[in-house]
Amino acid sequence: MIDDVLPGGGFLVANVPIGKIFSREHFSDTQKEFADVTTKFMQNEVIPKAEALEDKPLEGDLPVMVSLLREVGELGLLSVDLPEEHDGLGQDKSTASIIAEHLFGCPSFATTVGAHAGIGTLPISFFGTEEQKARWLPKLGTAELVSCYALTEPGAGSDALSGRTTAIAKEDGKHFLISGEKQFITNGAWADIAIVFAQVEGKYTAFIVELDSKGVSRGLEEKKMGIKGSSTTSLVFDEVEVPVENMLGKPGMAPQIALNILNLGRLKLGFGALGNCKYAIDLSLEYASTRKQFGQPIAYFDLQKGRLADMIANTFALDALAYRLSGDIDAALANLEKDDSYAKRTIDTFRAYALECAIVKVVGAETLQKLLNDGIRLHGGYGFLNEYKLEMLARDNVIDSIYEGTNDINRLTIFDGLARNILGGGFPFRQFMETIDADLRNGRICRLSAEGPLAAPIADCMAAKRVVAYTVNQALIQCGKGIKTEQQVMELVADMLIAVSKMDSTVARAQEIIGGKDAQRNSAAMAIADYVCRRGAQTITTNALDVLDSVVPQGQRKINQANLATLIGCLDRTVDIVRVRRIIADAAIEAGAYQF
Numbered sequence: 372m373i374d375d376v377l378p379g380g381g382f383l384v385a386n387v388p389i390g391k392i393f394s395r396e397h398f399s400d401t402q403k404e405f406a407d408v409t410t411k412f413m414q415n416e417v418i419p420k421a422e423a424l425e426d427k428p429l430e431g432d433l434p435v436m437v438s439l440l441r442e443v444g445e446l447g448l449l450s451v452d453l454p455e456e457h458d459g460l461g462q463d464k465s466t467a468s469i470i471a472e473h474l475f476g477c478p479s480f481a482t483t484v485g486a487h488a489g490i491g492t493l494p495i496s497f498f499g500t501e502e503q504k505a506r507w508l509p510k511l512g513t514a515e516l517v518s519c520y521a522l523t524e525p526g527a528g529s530d531a532l533s534g535r536t537t538a539i540a541k542e543d544g545k546h547f548l549i550s551g552e553k554q555f556i557t558n559g560a561w562a563d564i565a566i567v568f569a570q571v572e573g574k575y576t577a578f579i580v581e582l583d584s585k586g587v588s589r590g591l592e593e594k595k596m597g598i599k600g601s602s603t604t605s606l607v608f609d610e611v612e613v614p615v616e617n618m619l620g621k622p623g624m625a626p627q628i629a630l631n632i633l634n635l636g637r638l639k640l641g642f643g644a645l646g647n648c649k650y651a652i653d654l655s656l657e658y659a660s661t662r663k664q665f666g667q668p669i670a671y672f673d674l675q676k677g678r679l680a681d682m683i684a685n686t687f688a689l690d691a692l693a694y695r696l697s698g699d700i701d702a703a704l705a706n707l708e709k710d711d712s713y714a715k716r717t718i719d720t721f722r723a724y725a726l727e728c729a730i731v732k733v734v735g736a737e738t739l740q741k742l743l744n745d746g747i748r749l750h751g752g753y754g755f756l757n758e759y760k761l762e763m764l765a766r767d768n769v770i771d772s773i774y775e776g777t778n779d780i781n782r783l784t785i786f787d788g789l790a791r792n793i794l795g796g797g798f799p800f801r802q803f804m805e806t807i808d809a810d811l812r813n814g815r816i817c818r819l820s821a822e823g824p825l826a827a828p829i830a831d832c833m834a835a836k837r838v839v840a841y842t843v844n845q846a847l848i849q850c851g852k853g854i855k856t857e858q859q860v861m862e863l864v865a866d867m868l869i870a871v872s873k874m875d876s877t878v879a880r881a882q883e884i885i886g887g888k889d890a891q892r893n894s895a896a897m898a899i900a901d902y903v904c905r906r907g908a909q910t911i912t913t914n915a916l917d918v919l920d921s922v923v924p925q926g927q928r929k930i931n932q933a934n935l936a937t938l939i940g941c942l943d944r945t946v947d948i949v950r951v952r953r954i955i956a957d958a959a960i961e962a963g964a965y966q967f
């Protein structure tokens with residue numbers, strides 16, 4: 372195992388990054404201030420209006436949502452990661468992520484912000500010419516102009532680059548005529564500009580299109596299950612005249628622009644989910660501590676403690692995973708020289724972390740989904756009522772598994788990224804496998820020993836990495852090129868990798884906490900590490916067996932199953948999960964809030 376964690380799944384062959392991850396324990400004063408400002412804005416201005424926003428109210432002619440967007444723009448929260456020379460605050464990705472986390476409590480608003488300041492603005496920030504940046508970024512940073520991102524079409528959803536919208540060069544040499552239909556566009560009703568993707572002689576290309584141009588029409592608001600306060604419409608372009616200087620990047624650069632911007636969108640989606648997880652835990656803890664049945668607060672019932680512990684431990688893992696990634700991306704960006712190719716190399720950095728961004732997206736969406744389900748059950752009948760807030764969050768959360776690439780597509784991205792880096796030597800997988808194979812041959816495989824209070828979870832992580840590596844190696848060897856059609860195997864492997872990354876990040880973050888003065892908090896952090904490792908080990912064990920049974924031919928099964936059993940044996944340790952969950956829940960009940 373190596374110490375350096377390379378992007379694209381390199382954590383699989385690296386030591387647990389003890390002392391090497393960014394986490395909220397390392398927030399600067401400026402970052403804490405951004406967290407406070409965002410939280411206060413949400414609590415004072417947005418959450419009280421969250422229910423009313425579902426009806427898309429107007430303030431005069433202006434949608435209230437747009438006026439909130441401008442207010443948040445005045446606070447600098449929309450321009451935090453835009454360059455200073457274009458009136459941005461020039462902060463790093465972790466600071467932008469902190470803001471995304473603290474936009475909790477109203478996913479309709481967070482979606483509006485994300486479509487505008489993220490996928491609607493960053494393509495210009497990264498791929499725009501100096502003239503384009505100077506013209507658009509200052510006004511987007513304040514939301515004087517609202518943006519949207521128009522990629523999806525009726526026939527091009529997950530297959531996002533297959534769009535049929537066209538941009539035909541006009542004879543005057545100064546304009547393109549754009550025609551086509553975009554579907555499901557967030558901010559569609561009120562955006563002033565759109566990043567539109569269109570085919571230029573078969574090359575998919577991005578344009579900045581002003582939506583008050585002749586030939587643009589907006590469809591009716593879609594009637595949705597959730598994020599009802601956000602706008603979702605189609606946009607129809609009928610020979611819309613767009614100046615050539617509004618082309619973003621070069622012809623054919625749409626894949627680069629569209630997919631790399633989605634990586635950032637996925638990261639921010641994970642952070643948005645994290646903020647809502649904590650918000651929902653606090654609501655649930657408050658409710659469980661005040662609601663009495665059978666003469667005591669329901670929080671004291673063992674079954675509810677287990678439920679609260681699940682919510683807390685999985686949120687801790689998401690937190691550790693997400694900030695570790697934003698910190699790794701910032702560290703990689705900090706090494707880049709700010710010369711002419713800075714923007715390109717920045718984008719290359721996001722591409723390198725595509726696998727990790729997909730993990731954060733999937734874990735964010737699904738952690739919040741399970742947590743809200745548990746939170747509603749904990750609330751009993753009241754959880755079903757709009758007034759208790761979880762109902763809206765649960766409806767709103769459904770979209771998290773659909774947009775920014777469905778979770779299915781993200782799982783395929785995780786597997787694809789891993790396979791590519793294994794086969795292309797992106798990280799030293801071969802060397803890692805050689806050690807595992809040699810140890811198996813020599814009968815030297817045993818549970819690795821580690822030191823310190825987290826020795827057991829650290830050993831779990833190391834054992835888990837060997838099981839995952841062995842399994843994915845078998846899948847690649849046995850299936851060869853045919854792996855492309857083995858999507859169920861790919862999904863099983865992706866879930867194993869997700870489990871390992873949760874374990875690894877959780878243990879590293881727990882280590883940051885356990886030296887603190889609060890003994891109960893320390894014990895809870897250690898219990899969380901045990902919990903996440905136990906659950907991770909269970910997923911990894913089950914999935915490894917399923918993969919091997921599927922990919923290994925009958926004749927070779929015995930030896931492979933024996934090898935896997937040996938590796939799994941090192942992952943197996945006794946954890947009293949019932950006791951662990953009580954420790955986690957008791958600490959939270961005592962603290963009265965999520966405390967990590």
Ligand SMILES: Cc1cc2nc3c(=O)[nH]c(=O)nc-3n(C[C@H](O)[C@H](O)[C@H](O)COP(=O)(O)OP(=O)(O)OC[C@H]3O[C@@H](n4cnc5c(N)ncnc54)[C@H](O)[C@@H]3O)c2cc1C
Nearest residue numbers: 520521522523528529555556557603773774775776777779
């Ligand atoms: C509220 C809302 C807001 C949105 N905002 C925007 C926006 O601002 N801009 C924008 O451009 N788009 C936006 N979208 C579109 C969104 O990104 C797409 O809906 C999403 O990418 C899925 O595409 P689709 O709906 O066509 O589903 P499909 O691609 O038809 O997928 C249907 C099912 O098939 C599965 N599937 C598809 N391909 C594969 C495959 N290769 N292997 C296995 N399974 C597969 C999917 O996982 C899914 O389960 C939004 C959508 C919604 C609902």
